[in-house]
Amino acid sequence: MYRNVSSKIAWLIALLIAAGVSAVSTAPADAADFGPVKSMKVDAKKAALGKRLFFDPRLSGDAAISCSTCHIPSKGFSDGLALAKAYPGSEGFRNTPTLINAAQKAAWFHDGRIGTNLNDVTRESITETYSMNMDMRLMQERVKQDPIYVKMFKDAGYGEPSNGSVRKAIPEYLKTLTSRGAAFDGGKMSDAAQRGFELFKGKAGCAQCHSGSRFTDDQPYNTGVPNNPEIWSNPLRHITYVAFSMFMGIENYMNIRRDVGAHIRSHKSDGSDIGKFMTPSLRELKQTAPYMHNGMIATLADVVAFYNRGGGNDVNQDPRIKPLGLSSQERNNLVAFLEALSGDALTGPEHVWKDKINVNYVAISDWLQKKN
Ligand code: HEC
Numbered sequence: 001m002y003r004n005v006s007s008k009i010a011w012l013i014a015l016l017i018a019a020g021v022s023a024v025s026t027a028p029a030d031a032a033d034f035g036p037v038k039s040m041k042v043d044a045k046k047a048a049l050g051k052r053l054f055f056d057p058r059l060s061g062d063a064a065i066s067c068s069t070c071h072i073p074s075k076g077f078s079d080g081l082a083l084a085k086a087y088p089g090s091e092g093f094r095n096t097p098t099l100i101n102a103a104q105k106a107a108w109f110h111d112g113r114i115g116t117n118l119n120d121v122t123r124e125s126i127t128e129t130y131s132m133n134m135d136m137r138l139m140q141e142r143v144k145q146d147p148i149y150v151k152m153f154k155d156a157g158y159g160e161p162s163n164g165s166v167r168k169a170i171p172e173y174l175k176t177l178t179s180r181g182a183a184f185d186g187g188k189m190s191d192a193a194q195r196g197f198e199l200f201k202g203k204a205g206c207a208q209c210h211s212g213s214r215f216t217d218d219q220p221y222n223t224g225v226p227n228n229p230e231i232w233s234n235p236l237r238h239i240t241y242v243a244f245s246m247f248m249g250i251e252n253y254m255n256i257r258r259d260v261g262a263h264i265r266s267h268k269s270d271g272s273d274i275g276k277f278m279t280p281s282l283r284e285l286k287q288t289a290p291y292m293h294n295g296m297i298a299t300l301a302d303v304v305a306f307y308n309r310g311g312g313n314d315v316n317q318d319p320r321i322k323p324l325g326l327s328s329q330e331r332n333n334l335v336a337f338l339e340a341l342s343g344d345a346l347t348g349p350e351h352v353w354k355d356k357i358n359v360n361y362v363a364i365s366d367w368l369q370k371k372n
């Protein structure tokens with residue numbers, strides 16, 4: 001997209017010169033593209049309900065984990081681990097992404113496999129065996145037992161608790177998680193960060209993919225991030241990945257020894273789409289280390305060093321990832337810029353359910369007959 005724009009501009013400049021008009025401005029086409037992330041319109045009562053559900057372990061099969069077990073507010077709604085945990089008894093195979101600004105994405109998960117809406121993402125997060133392993137029908141009945149939920153669903157305009165309204169309320173809450181307070185947005189960047197921004201848009205070429213207010217084009221690329229061997233040396237992670245690959249229809253899934261990424265969407269027979277992952281947002285990175293779909297890069301300095309080396313050595317690596325020849329000063333400036341994209345932690349009561357969730361209510365014995 002960026003390439004098309006630049007080639008169009010180059011063509012236009014050539015045309016102007018040919019016409020005897022000198023081209024004055026060479027400002028990059030995307031300079032005005034960056035800005036604060038706009039907050040989203042939210043229904044307060046539905047979002048408050050979604051917030052309680054997000055922090056409630058009863059949404060998982062054995063009531064051991066909630067969404068917030070992996071998406072931890074003080075860690076930018078990620079978990080600080082290279083690879084995520086999973087439902088008790090298994091282990092995950094991907095890095096937990098931040099949920100800040102996630103409601104504004106065009107496609108979700110590191111491979112972008114859900115391109116519809118957060119309702120579907122919520123369903124997948126609740127029901128998949130490796131995340132919360134919950135049967136939606138059981139969840140609905142469990143939620144109906146709790147008088148506080150019965151009241152909250154009614155007040156939110158949903159009527160009786162249902163699995164459908166759980167899948168609406170949680171996304172409403174996710175919409176409240178918007179970045180704010182970054183030095184970049186407040187015009188408070190240090191000189192080093194300012195120079196880093198120029199490199200980001202120019203010589204380092206980062207803005208070719210990390211564009212817009214969230215610093216992502218929501219597209220998948222192969223940047224050559226090395227495979228995480230832990231997925232194959234830890235049987236619990238391996239078995240989780242094998243099951244996932246089987247469900248996703250990955251060819252030769254018993255023998256595959258790498259995370260194929262967005263290949264599960266396109267299944268190109270020549271395999272040229274293997275190892276593509278979605279461009280992540282670059283907001284709130286200070287809270288969300290380690291980095292990449294598999295947590296293989298520990299720090300922002302290491303990320304910049306990785307790009308400076310020209311990425312990894314994957315046969316499918318995108319041609320835009322190439323050695324950059326940045327000096328150590330320039331690399332430091334880029335890191336300072338990336339840090340300036342982090343803002344306030346979303347850890348106050350506005351974003352976190354602070355009350356204890358009381359589970360000591362009297363269970364309804366004849367719930368099949370019960371009408372609220
Ligand atoms: C066991 C840890 C775990 C739990 C519990 C969990 N998640 Fe996640 N979440 C992840 C991981 C790991 C990913 C990335 C998965 C992938 O790319 O395949 C993810 C991805 C997501 C995404 C997509 C983000 C993006 O940038 O594409 C959303 C939204 C999300 N989770 C919301 C939720 C919600 C809502 C719940 C509770 C209903 C939940 N998660 C429970 C670990 C977890």
Ligand code: HEC
Binds near residue numbers: 200206220282320
């Ligand atoms: C060709 C597109 C492309 C270019 C150019 C690019 N990136 Fe990325 N970036 C990606 C993709 C795709 C990922 C995710 C890779 C993965 O998960 O394995 C990523 C990941 C990252 C991450 C990790 C974020 C996280 O939450 O894990 C950072 C930081 C980053 N890039 C910064 C940069 C910087 C700085 C530059 C310029 C030097 C740059 N990128 C250039 C596509 C690109």
